[in-house]
Amino acid sequence: MTRNRASAKKAGSSFETLIANYLARHIDDRIERRTKNGAKDRGDIGGVRHLGQRIVLECKNTMKLALGPWATEAETERGNDDALAAAVVHKRHGKGQAQDQWVTLTVGELVALINGNRDHYETTQETP
Template identity: 60%
Template sequence: MTTARRRTRSSAKAAGARFEREVADYLAEHVDDRIDRRVKTGAKDRGDIAGIRLSPALRSGRVVVECKNTSRVALGAQHAEAETERGNDDAVAALLVHKRHGVADPGRQWVTCTVADLVALLTGERPQETT
């Protein structure tokens, strides 16, 4: 009989940091070598990955990437965190990168965003919110 190892706060933080590094390295290799893992800034956090820009053909602007290596996906709370970080960074879009457990390849992880974020990525402009 095997016993499951309990995830501690320390091991969860280490797994999150490793996941952020893998995603940043993958994006730097495939998109722009200036992309890197961002240093934590506390209450004014601006996302986990720095240096992501829209295509020059679109317009300049930043994109916030929030990486999550968790056993449960909580899109509402996770998107709210990414949206706050998007505002803190004055970015046009926010993306969530979710760890696919059992899948090591960073290029095969999940990415989620709102449709407004998708429009911002495709056009370079964030649509105005409707009430």
């Protein structure tokens, strides 16, 4: 069955709600699905914090992986929210439980989460 725009939006909303409800139940009851903010979107789920700082979560429920564009979108939303870090929560097909879904983030975002700051982005210009 192919998705049309309406069914894709419904699937996305349902996935966001699934993840937000799971996080609210297991982490903090203030975590919730956010409404869209157009060009100033701040991620799909609000209220996620680490070390007292906001974390942006961008949710994706699609068959086709597009990690690069998703990470770019999450980074833009992180900036809009002035958050510590951003991650993409994406559908693991064949698995319906929230805890079984995938979370993807860059190594830079992982370092920001562990350190509690983004200082390494300003101080390093490493090349392979």
